[in-house]
Amino acid sequence: MRQTAARLNRTWLTLIGLLLLLVGAGALLLGTGLLESLVNSAGRTLTQPSSSDRVVSSSVASALTSSGAAIAAAIVGVLLALLAAAWLWAQIPRTNQAKPFRLYDDPMTGLTRCAPGVLTDAVEAQVKALPDVLNASALLRGSATEPDLDLKVTVSENVDLPKLLATIGHGVAADLGGALDTELRRLGVQVEIGKISTRNKTHKITLDARRDALETVES
Amino acid sequence: MSRTNARSRGLRRRPSRTIPAAVVAVVLLMIGLLVAFAAITRLSDGTWPSPVAKSASNVTTLTWDSSATLIGAGVLVVLGLVLLTAGLKRGGLRTARLAASTQESTADSTDFVISTRAMAHLAAAQAERIDGVDKVSASATGRRVRVKVTTTSERTDEIRSRVTQRVTDTFTTAGLDPVPRVTANVRTKGI
Numbered sequence: 001m002r003q004t005a006a007r008l009n010r011t012w013l014t015l016i017g018l019l020l021l022l023v024g025a026g027a028l029l030l031g032t033g034l035l036e037s038l039v040n041s042a043g044r045t046l047t048q049p050s051s052s053d054r055v056v057s058s059s060v061a062s063a064l065t066s067s068g069a070a071i072a073a074a075i076v077g078v079l080l081a082l083l084a085a086a087w088l089w090a091q092i093p094r095t096n097q098a099k100p101f102r103l104y105d106d107p108m109t110g111l112t113r114c115a116p117g118v119l120t121d122a123v124e125a126q127v128k129a130l131p132d133v134l135n136a137s138a139l140l141r142g143s144a145t146e147p148d149l150d151l152k153v154t155v156s157e158n159v160d161l162p163k164l165l166a167t168i169g170h171g172v173a174a175d176l177g178g179a180l181d182t183e184l185r186r187l188g189v190q191v192e193i194g195k196i197s198t199r200n201k202t203h204k205i206t207l208d209a210r211r212d213a214l215e216t217v218e219s
Numbered sequence: 220m221s222r223t224n225a226r227s228r229g230l231r232r233r234p235s236r237t238i239p240a241a242v243v244a245v246v247l248l249m250i251g252l253l254v255a256f257a258a259i260t261r262l263s264d265g266t267w268p269s270p271v272a273k274s275a276s277n278v279t280t281l282t283w284d285s286s287a288t289l290i291g292a293g294v295l296v297v298l299g300l301v302l303l304t305a306g307l308k309r310g311g312l313r314t315a316r317l318a319a320s321t322q323e324s325t326a327d328s329t330d331f332v333i334s335t336r337a338m339a340h341l342a343a344a345q346a347e348r349i350d351g352v353d354k355v356s357a358s359a360t361g362r363r364v365r366v367k368v369t370t371t372s373e374r375t376d377e378i379r380s381r382v383t384q385r386v387t388d389t390f391t392t393a394g395l396d397p398v399p400r401v402t403a404n405v406r407t408k409g410i
Contacts, residue, residue: 006235010306013236016243017302024295031283031292054282061279070261077255084247091241149326150230157344161393165317165331169324177325187326188230190314191333193340 001139001150001190002093012087101144101180116140119176126172127151132159134194146185149176154192165189230332234310239302311335312361318396333395335359341393342366342386342401349381353408359399364390366403375405 029035030049039045056064063069097116104112120138127136135154142148151172155164168189177183257271267275281288314332333341338359346355346366354369366386370378382403390398 001230004235004237005240006232009236009240012306013239013243013302014306017299017304017306019299020295021299021303024292024297024299027283027288027292028296031285031289033284049283052282052284054279055288056279056281058279061275064275065267067262070258070267074255074258074262077251077253077258079251081248081251081255084244084251088241088244088248091237091244157341161317161333165394169326169329169331174325184326186328186330187324188330189317189332190230191317191331191337193337193344 001095001137001152001188003096004093005090008087008090095139096141097139098141098143098147101147103144103180114144119179122179123149123151123172123176126175127153127168130164130167132156132164142185144180145182147176147180147182148186148188149173149184150188150190152190152192154194156194159193161191230330231312231314231316233312236305236310239305243302315359315361315399316396318394331394333393335361338364338390338395338399341389345385345389346382346403349378349385351378352382362397362399364399364401366401368403368405369408370405371408373407375407379403379405 026035029038036050097120100113100115101119102111103114104110120140123138124136127133127138132155133153134156137152139150140147141150151168153164153168155161169187173184173187257268261267266272312335314334315338317331317333336359339357342357342359342364343355343366346352346357346368351370351372351374352368353371355366357364357366359365364386366382368378368382372378382405383401386401386403387398390401
């Protein structure tokens with residue numbers, strides 16, 4: 001239910017990947033002499049650079065020792081670090097829950113605000129009370145007139161899913177809509193299954209069987 | 220760096236590539252900090268830090284056809300391909316759609332899903348209830364569920380058929396749309 005920076009990640013990974021691929025492929029073509037033969041086969045001649053040339057020419061190397069290059073490197077380094085830190089920060093999944101709903105905004109009659117957490121707590125309590133539900137978490141987005149509700153419901157493996165979804169879709173959504181005096185714009189439910197605990201059940205059966213056997217021997 | 224904070228997006232999402240993105244971001248952060256530190260040291264002391272100066276003098280001697288350049292270029296090509304694949308490959312869905320009648324909901328639109336992890340749990344739980352099954356593990360994608368069963372019975376074909384049928388029935392009853400293809404791999408436990 002939390003939102004991640006999928007588009008941002010994919011865009012930057014693609015751009016950086018493309019850049020590395022182009023630089024690497026260019027250096028390989030140049031180093032192996034393939035670029036020269038490709039250019040020659042196209043009917044042209046490649047004068048500079050050739051595969052025996054230095055990667056960093058002496059003029060570039062001497063320019064890098066200047067103070068100007070150091071200033072430029074400092075600026076580029078700081079910018080790169082800031083951008084990378086921002087990208088890293090964006091990896092934290094966000095709930096992006098709605099801001100407090102403004103239910104009544106007329107100053108003459110009074111302002112009424114409602115924190116979405118109050119409503120999601122009530123929704124979670126209602127869902128947790130349903131049969132076979134082990135846990136629930138709710139998230140409200142949008143506005144008071146057009147709310148979106150996302151629910152993550154952890155249920156036991158014995159759950160009747162269609163019945164549970166119908167109860168949530170009809171009962172829980174209607175109750176929340178009634179509280180806000182509107183209809184939900186969207187209801188999202190993600191179902192998770194709680195951990196299987198059949199091992200404990202098996203142990204119980206074994207113990208009972210042994211007890212029965214002991215009782216039979218004693219009698 | 221901005222992130223898309225759209226309103227509720229669908230619950231059916233593909234991998235957001237958080238791990239490769241975080242790794243690349245950390246690498247870029249380290250490079251940026253090292254470059255900035257070295258440059259600021261050069262501006263304050265008048266000389267580049269000795270590791271930087273030594274590395275720079277080594278790089279200046281490199282030619283395009285030297286083995287170090289070719290190896291470095293090869294590494295860049297591989298890294299580029301990996302990042303490009305991570306960025307462009309869609310990746311599998313981590314949830315499957317649960318069919319639900321929108322008439323039964325008071326909401327304008329509904330989006331009911333079950334995670335593939337939950338599907339695997341459900342399949343394993345159902346398979347474990349079948350007589351003769353000793354040990355179960357299951358994995359699931361949106362369209363396929365694989366159940367691995369260990370049994371002490373010799374009647375593996377019958378157990379395979381019962382596991383497949385039961386898990387498929389469970390998903391059909393649960394309302395998975397489309398119902399994933401269930402395959403069971405039954406292995407007889409040796410003594």
